Amino acid sequence: MSSSETCIFVPGEAIHKIAGSSLSGGTLVLQFSQADEIFVVAAVEIGHDIRSSTLPSRDYLALNGVNASFDGQWLRAPEPGDATSLHLQHLLLARRPLAAIPIDVFRDLVAGVRDPGNKRGFLITHDPQLPPELRDLGCPEFAGWTIERTGVRPLPLQIEPECFGIEQLAATWPVERMSTIRVLLVGCGSIGSAAAEALASVGMGTIDLVDPDRFLWHNMIRHSLAKESVGRFKVDAMREHLRERWPHTTVHPHREDVVEDAHTVRQLFKEADVVICAADGIAPRRVVSHLARRAGVPSVLACVLEHGAVGELLRLRPTPRFGCLLCMRAALANEGAMDAEADQELGYGTGSTHQPMSAVPPDLRLIGTLAAKVAVATVLESRHGDHTQRLPGEHAIIGLRPAGDLAPPFDVSFAGEIRWSTIPSPRPTCPTCSPP
Amino acid sequence: MNVDDAFEEFQQAVNADPGAVREARERRDLFRDAFSSETDVDEIIASGSLARGTQKDPIHDVDVIIVFDGSHHPDWGHPGESAAAALNHTRERVHGLLGSAEGTFAQEVRLARWRNHAVKCFLDEPEDPDAFTVDAMPALRRDGRLLVPEAVSEDWIACDPEFLIAQVAHRHATWRKFAGTVRMLKSWAAQQPFDVKSLVMEVLALDHLPTDASRPAALKQFFVSAAFAMDGGSVVEDPAGLCGPIQSKLDYAAFAGALQAARDDAAKAIQAQVSNDTAAAIAHWGKVFGADFPAVGRGSTVKPTAVPRPVKDTPQG
Numbered sequence A: 001m002s003s004s005e006t007c008i009f010v011p012g013e014a015i016h017k018i019a020g021s022s023l024s025g026g027t028l029v030l031q032f033s034q035a036d037e038i039f040v041v042a043a044v045e046i047g048h049d050i051r052s053s054t055l056p057s058r059d060y061l062a063l064n065g066v067n068a069s070f071d072g073q074w075l076r077a078p079e080p081g082d083a084t085s086l087h088l089q090h091l092l093l094a095r096r097p098l099a100a101i102p103i104d105v106f107r108d109l110v111a112g113v114r115d116p117g118n119k120r121g122f123l124i125t126h127d128p129q130l131p132p133e134l135r136d137l138g139c140p141e142f143a144g145w146t147i148e149r150t151g152v153r154p155l156p157l158q159i160e161p162e163c164f165g166i167e168q169l170a171a172t173w174p175v176e177r178m179s180t181i182r183v184l185l186v187g188c189g190s191i192g193s194a195a196a197e198a199l200a201s202v203g204m205g206t207i208d209l210v211d212p213d214r215f216l217w218h219n220m221i222r223h224s225l226a227k228e229s230v231g232r233f234k235v236d237a238m239r240e241h242l243r244e245r246w247p248h249t250t251v252h253p254h255r256e257d258v259v260e261d262a263h264t265v266r267q268l269f270k271e272a273d274v275v276i277c278a279a280d281g282i283a284p285r286r287v288v289s290h291l292a293r294r295a296g297v298p299s300v301l302a303c304v305l306e307h308g309a310v311g312e313l314l315r316l317r318p319t320p321r322f323g324c325l326l327c328m329r330a331a332l333a334n335e336g337a338m339d340a341e342a343d344q345e346l347g348y349g350t351g352s353t354h355q356p357m358s359a360v361p362p363d364l365r366l367i368g369t370l371a372a373k374v375a376v377a378t379v380l381e382s383r384h385g386d387h388t389q390r391l392p393g394e395h396a397i398i399g400l401r402p403a404g405d406l407a408p409p410f411d412v413s414f415a416g417e418i419r420w421s422t423i424p425s426p427r428p429t430c431p432t433c434s435p436p
Numbered sequence B: 001m002n003v004d005d006a007f008e009e010f011q012q013a014v015n016a017d018p019g020a021v022r023e024a025r026e027r028r029d030l031f032r033d034a035f036s037s038e039t040d041v042d043e044i045i046a047s048g049s050l051a052r053g054t055q056k057d058p059i060h061d062v063d064v065i066i067v068f069d070g071s072h073h074p075d076w077g078h079p080g081e082s083a084a085a086a087l088n089h090t091r092e093r094v095h096g097l098l099g100s101a102e103g104t105f106a107q108e109v110r111l112a113r114w115r116n117h118a119v120k121c122f123l124d125e126p127e128d129p130d131a132f133t134v135d136a137m138p139a140l141r142r143d144g145r146l147l148v149p150e151a152v153s154e155d156w157i158a159c160d161p162e163f164l165i166a167q168v169a170h171r172h173a174t175w176r177k178f179a180g181t182v183r184m185l186k187s188w189a190a191q192q193p194f195d196v197k198s199l200v201m202e203v204l205a206l207d208h209l210p211t212d213a214s215r216p217a218a219l220k221q222f223f224v225s226a227a228f229a230m231d232g233g234s235v236v237e238d239p240a241g242l243c244g245p246i247q248s249k250l251d252y253a254a255f256a257g258a259l260q261a262a263r264d265d266a267a268k269a270i271q272a273q274v275s276n277d278t279a280a281a282i283a284h285w286g287k288v289f290g291a292d293f294p295a296v297g298r299g300s301t302v303k304p305t306a307v308p309r310p311v312k313d314t315p316q317g
């Protein structure tokens, strides 16, 4: 069945009402939207001359975009006697385009089918006793038909499922575990908003969003939020955005600056299973590195470097084997791989801490999505023993627009290249890793 | 010296000597004037790189197409002996009109030998190092295309040299450096250790040399996308879609490898230029184009630097 042909959308309400009715058949009201060629079951006769509305909620804009109304019919399928099951015939017919059952034959098969006259009639049949072996073959419990004097043909139904969220993946994805995980996400900009969406869409239980900024016009080009959110605090607007799409994730907004409000944000680190930092600039990353280590939680630092030429993900584990951000940066500076003094060019304290952003939006989304992947994988491997979520290292360089002129380990040559490596051990004198 | 100066100097080196170009045009005109009085000739078309403005130094030949009137030669244009007959007729008329002994129009051509498609006419002393020939190709015009004889297959083949002339002219009208840059690409091809026909580069340039960039940027783009195409197994074919592959014996694997090497050097050159490292940029272009490209350091003391640079710790999110 192709989803491009005309079909009838059947809200869950309609399914429940047909299945629960004591009648053996009744009328249906179908509403039609000309723009999208959509039929929707809008009401069902559940008792003699009692019609009950079944339209889906107003959120389904297209399904509510109605401009015409048609009468239809629903019927309980006949008990399978010696005749082949009606719904098996539906299945077989649907596989043969243009095939039809002569109307007389059909009316003998199913009692009570109304004469369509010169028009096209719509019928939904319900077979509550469909044998399991036919169900396994793909026979539907509810089947749609068009009734015309020239013949009866199967009409595809789109039935609203009981669940359409992440629960559907429960057989292959640890949905239950996900719902118990709490992530602290520092920075709700281009990378952060993409990370937040990725976290919510894998079924994350709780996300704490920390960002002091408002969503402004210049943010729009690279952000998950759009015009409706201009002027709002990013954390509040993101909470609403995530709640609409992924209602199972609890989002706590915190309009705080991880650097200036470190004393209050500190508690969130202790409650988190993993921390993601997607904030601009060096200072917040240093604070996250420090606070996460002190709280004993792993953190993932995500950014783009060199104006978006490469992406960088750093996974910091609070263990003796792995150092913190400062230990890592010190090692890179020693190797001549990183210009640690470059931050001075930014003029911290002069109010111009931000360089103009020149990365393209999907590159930042890629890094944000990958940061979420690394955070989730870290929790699943370390806490839930998931062998399918092991990572190749602690440090990833992602080629976005690499010119191939950077020193190792940043010397990726290809767009889309991901190079993983490890990070150095703590320096003995590191105030974060080796507290006095 | 900046990068533009270096390319200007290189352009002079790959351009054909103006004296030779003038001489080539005079020979072309000589053939045109001689054959235009022939009663069985409809028109004479200047063809080849000289006609397209893409001739590079040194000039090897000048191409003229002599379009005969089919009604005078009703047996031409069919498979069989007429291909050789047309070449013979052309050779005889070259002798008759321009032969050094008996020419009625001028006495210029010492020797005329026919090849697969054209009659090669020698006008210079045999030992002249700057010698170049005039290649006169007989043709018939049919259905808007030219039919030319092919001696080896004893048949006539359709071709449309005017298509390429028009395409190059169009590009050049858009970007006045197009033809000159194609000459650079031909010079690059001539330095490869395997045989690449100039026409291969010229046709490849139609597809991959942009007309809206600076010369270094355009060349870099050319090498990147041409390397991609050749690495994908594409074959360079007659742009008019008539004659198939331009060089069927081209070693495409070696060609793709050479384009990739040039691509990598060109990318480094562009990167160096972005970093204001002119000397390194010129040095990288020198690796692409070889000894004819100006050497680094002439008039400057800067040494080429190509060491990878450290990353600035300016994280953005």
Ligand SMILES: [Zn+2]
Binding pocket: A323, A324, A325, A326, A327, A328, A426, A427, A430, A431, A432, A433, A434
């Ligand atoms: Zn440390």
